Amino acid sequence: MKKRPNDSIRIGVLFSETGVTSVIEKSERLGTLLAVDEINETGGINGHALELVSYDPQSSPAKYALLAQKLLLEDHVQVILGCYMSSQRKAVIPVVERWNGLLMYPTLYEGFEFSRNVICTGAAPNQNSVQLADFMLRTYGSRGFMVGSDYIYPYESNRIMSDLVFERGGEKVAEIYLPLDASKDNYEVVVQKIKQTSPDFIFSTIVGDGTALLHRAFANAGLDPRKMPIASLSTCEAEIQQMGAELAEGHITSAPYFQSVDTEANRRCLENFRKRFGDASVTNMCWEAAYFQTHLLANAMRRVGSDNVADLLTVLPGSEFSAPQGDIKIDEHNHHTYLRPRIGRANAAGQFDILCESESWVHPDPYLVSHTLQDWSAPLTTLVPTARP
Amino acid sequence: MKHFEGTPRLLRELRSLRVLVFHPDDHDGQELISQLHRIGCQVKAYWPPLEQLPEETKLIFFAIRPEILTMDLPWLGREDTPPVVPVVTYENPVIVEAVLKLNAFGVIASPVKSSGMLTAIVVALSQSEKFRERERYISRLEQRLAGQRKIAKAKVILMKSKNLSEEAAYNLIRSRAMAKRLTTEEIADALIKADDILGG
Numbered sequence: 312m313k314k315r316p317n318d319s320i321r322i323g324v325l326f327s328e329t330g331v332t333s334v335i336e337k338s339e340r341l342g343t344l345l346a347v348d349e350i351n352e353t354g355g356i357n358g359h360a361l362e363l364v365s366y367d368p369q370s371s372p373a374k375y376a377l378l379a380q381k382l383l384l385e386d387h388v389q390v391i392l393g394c395y396m397s398s399q400r401k402a403v404i405p406v407v408e409r410w411n412g413l414l415m416y417p418t419l420y421e422g423f424e425f426s427r428n429v430i431c432t433g434a435a436p437n438q439n440s441v442q443l444a445d446f447m448l449r450t451y452g453s454r455g456f457m458v459g460s461d462y463i464y465p466y467e468s469n470r471i472m473s474d475l476v477f478e479r480g481g482e483k484v485a486e487i488y489l490p491l492d493a494s495k496d497n498y499e500v501v502v503q504k505i506k507q508t509s510p511d512f513i514f515s516t517i518v519g520d521g522t523a524l525l526h527r528a529f530a531n532a533g534l535d536p537r538k539m540p541i542a543s544l545s546t547c548e549a550e551i552q553q554m555g556a557e558l559a560e561g562h563i564t565s566a567p568y569f570q571s572v573d574t575e576a577n578r579r580c581l582e583n584f585r586k587r588f589g590d591a592s593v594t595n596m597c598w599e600a601a602y603f604q605t606h607l608l609a610n611a612m613r614r615v616g617s618d619n620v621a622d623l624l625t626v627l628p629g630s631e632f633s634a635p636q637g638d639i640k641i642d643e644h645n646h647h648t649y650l651r652p653r654i655g656r657a658n659a660a661g662q663f664d665i666l667c668e669s670e671s672w673v674h675p676d677p678y679l680v681s682h683t684l685q686d687w688s689a690p691l692t693t694l695v696p697t698a699r700p
Numbered sequence: 701m702k703h704f705e706g707t708p709r710l711l712r713e714l715r716s717l718r719v720l721v722f723h724p725d726d727h728d729g730q731e732l733i734s735q736l737h738r739i740g741c742q743v744k745a746y747w748p749p750l751e752q753l754p755e756e757t758k759l760i761f762f763a764i765r766p767e768i769l770t771m772d773l774p775w776l777g778r779e780d781t782p783p784v785v786p787v788v789t790y791e792n793p794v795i796v797e798a799v800l801k802l803n804a805f806g807v808i809a810s811p812v813k814s815s816g817m818l819t820a821i822v823v824a825l826s827q828s829e830k831f832r833e834r835e836r837y838i839s840r841l842e843q844r845l846a847g848q849r850k851i852a853k854a855k856v857i858l859m860k861s862k863n864l865s866e867e868a869a870y871n872l873i874r875s876r877a878m879a880k881r882l883t884t885e886e887i888a889d890a891l892i893k894a895d896d897i898l899g900g
Contacts, residue, residue, distance in 0.1 A: 373726075401789060405811040423792035466766035466794045488767075680793050 319355075319362035320618050322347075322608070323382035323412075325393030325403070326601075330370025331491050331519040332395045335597055338549045339417055340365070342594070342601030343392050345584050350609045357613055364388055370395075370519075372402035379406040379414075389413060389618045390608060392601065396518065397421065397464050404429060413620045415608060417600030419544055419566075421467035422677035428620070430627060431647045432604040432639075433597065434567055435677045436471050439544045442652040443514075443565035444475035445684055446667065447542050452511030453481025458501050458525070459516035461488040468516045468544065471682055478684055484510040489517070495524055502528040505539075512563075513541045522546050523554035526562070536561030540656075547595035548661065556661035566596040567650035568636040569663040577635035593661070594635075600648075603634035607641065639672060647675030710825050714739055717821070718756050721745040723763040723787060731812040732761055732787065739818055749773060753782070759825060760784045761808075764798050777803065779835075783828035785820055787812060805831075847885035854888035857895045 326340040327333045343363070351360045364386045368374040375394065382388045383406065390413045394400040397420050407414045407428040414426075419433040447455070455476050459465025465488060473483050485504060489497050498521070505513060517525050522545075529541065541562045548570050551559040570581070570593060580602065584592050607630055608623070615622040631640040640649040649672040655663030719741040723729035729745065736743045744754060749762065753775045762768075764786045775781055784802045788795060789810040799807060806824040808817060851873065858869035877887045 376727075397790070401810075421790075421792055423790065461767065463766055463790045463792070463794070466769075467790075467792045470794050 319360040320612065321362045321364050321386060321388045322618075323379070323386065323388040323391035323393070324363045324365040325368050325375055325378055325382070325391055325399075326365070327370040327395070328367040330368075331521075332370045334520070334553050335518075335545075335547070335549045335595070336370070336395050338593075338595055338598045339393075339395065339601040341584075341588060341592070342417070342598035343605050345580070345587060346602045346605035346609070348587060349583060350606065356609060356618075357616060361609065368393075368399065370399075372396075372398040375399045376402040376406055379403045379412070380410070383407070383410040383412045389620050390415065390623070392417070392605060392608075394418065395597070396462065398462055400429075411620055413623060415604045417604050418597055421464045422679070423467070424677060425645055427624065427646075429646060430604070430607075430641060431675075431677075432600040432607075432641075433648075434544070434650055434652070435647050435675045435679075436468065437676045437679050437682060438567060438650050438652050438673050439565040440468060440471045441475065441682045441684070442654060442667075442669075443542055443544060443563070444472055444682075446565070446654045447512045447514070447563065448476065448479045448481060448684075451540065453479045454484050454511040455481065456484040456505055456508060456510035456513045457486045457516070458513065459488050460491050460518050460521060462491065464518070465516035469514070472514050475682060475684055484508045489521065491519060491521065493521055493524070495528070498524040498528040499531075501525070502532045502534070505529070506532055506534065510539065512539060515541050515543045515546065517543075518545055520553075522550040523558070526554050526558040530558050547597065548593045548663070549595045549598070551657060551661045552593050556657070556659055559657040559661065560659050562657050563666075564655050564657070564663065565652065566655065567652060568594075568596045568599040568634075569653060569655045569665060570594045571655070571662050571665060572636055572653070574635060574637055576633050576637075580635045599635050603632050603639060606634075607632050637672070642675055645675060645677055647677050649674055708822075710822050710829075714741060714818075714821070717741045717825075718754075718758050719743050719821075720750075720753065720757045720760045720782075722749040723747055723761060728787065728789075728810050728812040729763070731814070732817075735812075735814045735817050736761075738814070739821070741821075751775070757782050759821060761787060762802060763787045764789065764795050764802075766794055766798070769794070769798050769801070776801075783824045785824050847883075847888075850885055850888040850892060854891040857891055861895075 324343055326336040347361050347363060355361060366378045368378050379391055382391055392415050394403055394416050395418050400416055403414055404426055408426060414429045416429060417432045419439060422435045453476055457469045459469060469486055476483060487501055515525060543564050546564050611623050611627045611630060612618055614626050628641050628643040631638060637651045651669050651672050653668040654666045656666055658664050719736055721733055721743060723732055724747045733743055733745055751774055759782055762784050783805040785806045786799045786802055786804050787808050787810055805827045806820045808820050854873055855866055855869040858864055858872060873884050873887050877884045
C-alpha cells in the first residue's frame, strides 16, 4: 500500500436512497456503516481508516452501471459494496469485470452466476428456497399460489418452488407477475383471486414497495395468515417496519438471519447498532450480510495489506467470520457464502419467531438445477424446531 | 480440412442479409445493432417482439427475457421460420428453457461484445440451412419408402391373383406404368385400391 500513515482507504457504496427498493437498500447501507465504524474504532486497516464513497443509484440498473464506473474510474476505489435486485447487479458486473474492481453483493438471489470479480454473501436458492418449500408443504399443504415482481428472480424462484410442489404431488394454483411499480388495485385483483382459489399458502417473490401493498390487500380481504400464510424469501424486518407489524403477523419467511437470532455476536452487534442509530433501529438478513461482508473485506485487507483486487482475491475466498447468524465462510470455488438457513414467522412486535434453524452452515450451490426434497432430507433433519417460550 | 475453394457463399451474402433484432433499446441492444451495421447487414430492430415477421427476414437476434416464455409468437416453429440467435443475460434454467423454445441455432451472451457476432451469424445461418436440407431429404426418403411399400404390396396381389413370379409381377407393373405414362408407385396404388374394392 503506497499510503502515508494518515491516508484512508476508500470503498465504494451503491445502495439506493430513493426508488422502489430503497427501504431495504437503506438498511443494507446502515449495516455497512456500522461495520465500517467498528473497523475504524479498532484501528482501521493496519492504521488506515476506511472511508466510504456513497452514491444513490435510485433503484435504477442504468444508474448503478454509471455510478459503478464513476467509483472505479474517478474516485479510484477498488471495491464496491452494493446492489439489491438482480437487474442492478447484472448492470454492475460488466463494469467491475472491465476495470477489475470487486463487487460484494449482500442480497439473496436466484443463482446461476459466477464472476471472478463478485462475491455473493446473500443466500442462494439451496439455502432458502428448499427449506421454505419443505416447511410450507409439511405445515400447510401442497397447493401453492405464486405471485412475484416481474423480473428474473421471481421467475427462477417460482421454477424451483414449482418443481418442489410437484414433487410432493401438489398443485400450482396460479403464477402471476406484477410490474415493480404495480398499484394497490393490481394487488387487490391478485388477492381476490387468492380468495377465490383458496390455496394452502401463497409464495410471494414480490420485492420493494409492493410487499406492503400485497400484505395490506391480504388483510383487507379478511384472509387469515394462520390458515393461509404468505411465504417469502425476501420479506424481512425492514418491509415489516414499512407496512406495520399487524399486516405481517403470522406470515412466513426463510432467511439465514433474523434480528431475533440468539447468538453472542448478534447481541453485541445489535447493541453497537442501537448505540449509533437509536434504540428503534431494526436489522434484517440483508443488513446482516452487508455488515459481515464489510468485516470480511476489512480482514482480507489487513491480511494482504492492500485494497488491490488481485491480492484480495487470494484471501477472500475461503475466509471465515463469526457473523450475527453464526459462523459463515466464503466458498473458495464459487464465491458464494456458507450460510445458516432458518424459518421465521412474523410476530406482533414486527420481529420473527424462529421456528426452525439449521444446526450447521449449508454449502452454497448456485448452479444446482434440480432441487429435490429428498436431497434435502439429510440437512433437514438438522433443521430442528427451536425451543422457545 | 479441404483447401480454399473461394469465400463461402454465406459470408459473401452478409451485406444483403436481412436481420431482425428483437431487443430493448439499452446498451446491449445498441452494441448489437452497431456491430450488425459494421458487418453491413440490413437491420430492423423492434421491442417488444413482433407477432408477424417482415418479408424476407433471414435471421433474428432475440433478447431473452422471462416474459417471452408466456408470449405468443405465431411465426415460431414453422417450416420457413428464420434461424433465431438468442441474446442471453441471465444464464439460469428459466432462461435456458426459453432458448430451447426458440429452437436456437446459436447463442450470444450479454454483455454483447462485437467479437463473436460474425461467427454466430454465419454458424446460425449455415446450421439452419443444413437442418432444412436434411429435413427435405428426409421427407423425400419417406415418400420413396412409402412408394416401395406400395409396390411390394401390389406385387403380392398380382402374384396371388395371376399366379406370377415376383419378377414377372414387377415387370407387369412397370410395363403398365410405361404404357399409361404413370409412375410404378401410381400403378401400384391403383392395383391396391382395385383389390380393395373387389374384396381382395
